[in-house]
Amino acid sequence: MSSVIEQIEQQIANLQTKAVASNTGKILKIGDGVAKIDGLSEVMYNEMIAFPGGTIGIALNLEEDEVGAVVLGESNHLKQGDEVKCTGTLLSVPVGNGLLGRVVDALGQPVDGKGAIESTETYPVERIAPGIIERKSVDQPLMTGIQAIDSMIPIGRGQRELIIGDRGTGKTTIAIDTIINQANINKVGIASGDPDFRPVYSIYVAIGQKNSNVARTLGVLEEKGALEYTIIVSAPAADAAANQYIAPYTGAAIGEWFMANGMDALIVYDDLSKHAAAYRQMSLILKRPSGREAYPGDVFYLHSRLLERSARVSKDHGNGSLTALPIIETLAGDLAAYIPTNVISITDGQIFLETDLFNQGIRPAVSVGLSVSRVGSAAQQKATKQVAGKIKLELAQFRELAAFAQFGSDLDAKTKAQLDRGARIVELFKQPAFNPIPIEQQVGVLWAMQNNVFDDIDVSKMVAAANSLRDFLSSRKEALLTSIREKAKIDDDLTAQLKAAVEEWKPTFA
Amino acid sequence: MTQNKQIKQFAKQLLKMSVEGGDLSADRVDGVLKALDKNPPRHHIAVLKAYLKLVEREVAKSTAIISHAGVIGARSVELISKQLSAKYGRSIVPITREDPSLIAGLRVVVDCDVYDSSISNVLSTLESSLS
Numbered sequence: 001m002s003s004v005i006e007q008i009e010q011q012i013a014n015l016q017t018k019a020v021a022s023n024t025g026k027i028l029k030i031g032d033g034v035a036k037i038d039g040l041s042e043v044m045y046n047e048m049i050a051f052p053g054g055t056i057g058i059a060l061n062l063e064e065d066e067v068g069a070v071v072l073g074e075s076n077h078l079k080q081g082d083e084v085k086c087t088g089t090l091l092s093v094p095v096g097n098g099l100l101g102r103v104v105d106a107l108g109q110p111v112d113g114k115g116a117i118e119s120t121e122t123y124p125v126e127r128i129a130p131g132i133i134e135r136k137s138v139d140q141p142l143m144t145g146i147q148a149i150d151s152m153i154p155i156g157r158g159q160r161e162l163i164i165g166d167r168g169t170g171k172t173t174i175a176i177d178t179i180i181n182q183a184n185i186n187k188v189g190i191a192s193g194d195p196d197f198r199p200v201y202s203i204y205v206a207i208g209q210k211n212s213n214v215a216r217t218l219g220v221l222e223e224k225g226a227l228e229y230t231i232i233v234s235a236p237a238a239d240a241a242a243n244q245y246i247a248p249y250t251g252a253a254i255g256e257w258f259m260a261n262g263m264d265a266l267i268v269y270d271d272l273s274k275h276a277a278a279y280r281q282m283s284l285i286l287k288r289p290s291g292r293e294a295y296p297g298d299v300f301y302l303h304s305r306l307l308e309r310s311a312r313v314s315k316d317h318g319n320g321s322l323t324a325l326p327i328i329e330t331l332a333g334d335l336a337a338y339i340p341t342n343v344i345s346i347t348d349g350q351i352f353l354e355t356d357l358f359n360q361g362i363r364p365a366v367s368v369g370l371s372v373s374r375v376g377s378a379a380q381q382k383a384t385k386q387v388a389g390k391i392k393l394e395l396a397q398f399r400e401l402a403a404f405a406q407f408g409s410d411l412d413a414k415t416k417a418q419l420d421r422g423a424r425i426v427e428l429f430k431q432p433a434f435n436p437i438p439i440e441q442q443v444g445v446l447w448a449m450q451n452n453v454f455d456d457i458d459v460s461k462m463v464a465a466a467n468s469l470r471d472f473l474s475s476r477k478e479a480l481l482t483s484i485r486e487k488a489k490i491d492d493d494l495t496a497q498l499k500a501a502v503e504e505w506k507p508t509f510a
Numbered sequence: 511m512t513q514n515k516q517i518k519q520f521a522k523q524l525l526k527m528s529v530e531g532g533d534l535s536a537d538r539v540d541g542v543l544k545a546l547d548k549n550p551p552r553h554h555i556a557v558l559k560a561y562l563k564l565v566e567r568e569v570a571k572s573t574a575i576i577s578h579a580g581v582i583g584a585r586s587v588e589l590i591s592k593q594l595s596a597k598y599g600r601s602i603v604p605i606t607r608e609d610p611s612l613i614a615g616l617r618v619v620v621d622c623d624v625y626d627s628s629i630s631n632v633l634s635t636l637e638s639s640l641s
């Protein structure tokens with residue numbers, strides 16, 4: 001027993017003799033979540049600063065005679081003259097598997113009332129992106145479950161594909177669909193026992209959204225059984241601008257853990273327009289010089305350093321990937337505004353959603369002409385390439401010709417056929433929200449389209465026909481679907497099976 | 511904005527004139543003040559305020575404020591100032607202050623740097639690690 005007492009005495013003695021050295025400063029001015037601080041002679045850029053009451057801030061402006069810092073969270077208790085300390089560390093957040101199924105705030109702390117998060121590791125929120133040597137080219141597909149995207153604008157693991165469009169055009173829905181699809185694929189893949197199967201974990205970062213919206217998203221993910229593979233990072237509109245500013249970097253750090261540990265992850269930033277606005281607000285209060293649209297000069301760097309962190313890394317450098325789906329909200333479809341042009345220039349392509357299409361009932365409202373994926377086709381699986389190779393071109397021609405459709409009977413046979421085919425493809429790609437379609441079903445239906453199976457079906461019945469064929473395949477031809485999925489290409493044997501299946505289905509659809 | 515900068519620039523020059531051999535010199539500060547009084551510059555008060563701020567910082571950089579609870583020996587004070595002078599590479603003048611709120615131990619402040627071995631600091635660290 002006496003040894004225990006000695007131990008405690010020793011501890012006390014240690015504490016007594018050890019002088020704690022710290023670099024300190026005093027608050028000169030505080031307001032709107034931003035503090036001007038005198039002192040802190042040793043502070044680094046982006047270093048965590050300890051305010052009284054356990055509050056933390058981040059040093060963002062290092063000037064000759066003062067330091068500008070943003071306060072994370074509540075700042076009402078802070079006042080002029082309060083002492084602040086350097087911490088010598090950059091902001092870090094908990095990472096790891098323990099976060100799956102959880103909702104955390106911008107600092108990685110749980111906000112879902114499900115108790116503490118099990119995590120033994122932390123990652124810095126700001127990190128240098130992987131260099132050229134560490135990267136591998138993108139050549140594995142990441143299926144969104146949205147037919148128009150998987151067939152015409154395919155996305156690969158490690159890619160950065162922007163989702164852009166006006167408010168209410170279905171941007172968030174596409175991102176959530178993709179997350180749900182990953183969960184569906186994970187369940188099938190894990191159940192198959194295939195040792196080479198690579199699940200995709202998802203991180204959804206909600207920036208500046210209403211709490212009710214985040215709650216709705218959470219509800220959808222839960223209902224669809226996708227939450228167990230998903231982490232939500234939430235910095236709602238009610239949070240301080242600094243929290244909204246930091247949240248995407250927190251999400252990236254959480255995603256990097258998967259990438260560094262041989263796993264694949266998907267991250268959605270919803271959305272970077274609000275992120276830029278939060279940064280602008282902070283910068284204006286910090287009195288940084290501002291430029292175009294009142295954004296500070298380094299707003300480009302804000303998003304480039306974030307999106308550069310998405311990559312696919314080689315075996316020796318983690319053997320994982322982080323795919324990013326940043327979202328940008330445009331005003332009146334203006335792609336040439338400052339933030340949209342910046343982000344378009346640093347991503348590997350964009351999915352552009354159009355209000356007009358959405359209002360015409362063409363949902364998802366993907367604009368084929370303005371959407372592109374610059375690296376994904378290397379990752380698209382062979383089966384999809386085989387059945388969808390010409391579809392993008394056919395649709396583009398359809399859009400060009402559509403203007404002439406009003407001339408009706410005056411058109412030549414070829415033009416009529418093109419218009420007819422285009423109209424069918426448009427119908428085929430209609431898909432309700434939160435209903436991603438497995439790739440093997442997509443391939444089956446596209447094969448039927450390619451082989452003119454739908455040609456004698458009225459355009460107005462196309463959606464029903466496609467649904468009916470999918471139902472038929474999934475309920476009656478499971479083995480065929482499984483072999484499409486596993487072979488990932490259509491050989492003679494599969495062609496014969498598809499032909500037979502479609503012939504069997506056709507009479508059932510009246 | 512630019513006016514502000516000019517004032518700061520001028521104050522910095524005044525500070526340079528107030529330093530002798532790396533240390534702030536009381537004589538020189540006196541000289542600077544007298545000269546300013548005779549030939550008042552534009553924005554005299556603002557210049558003086560900026561100068562004051564710089565001089566304060568300079569003084570803080572070469573002063574160790576040693577707060578202590580209970581008595582502290584002259585020998586300890588000498589040792590502390592010697593070590594700090596060596597660490598910072600300039601002569602550090604000690605000033606002692608009794609502060610019972612520390613409970614026991616010492617707290618030494620040189621400009622922004624705080625060296626704290628007081629019991630009150632140990633307790634507050636403990637408190638924040640528990641909450």
Ligand SMILES: Nc1ncnc2c1ncn2[C@@H]1O[C@H](COP(=O)(O)OP(=O)(O)O)[C@@H](O)[C@H]1O
Nearest residue numbers: 166167168169170171172173363364431432433
């Ligand atoms: N494919 C779809 N089919 C039917 N409704 C959709 C589809 N995609 C989105 N919606 C609906 O449109 C509305 C706006 O979608 P949302 O994804 O929130 O848009 P955004 O994020 O672009 O503002 C929602 O009510 C959503 O349910």
Ligand SMILES: [Mg+2]
Nearest residue numbers: 171172173270
């Ligand atoms: Mg949205």
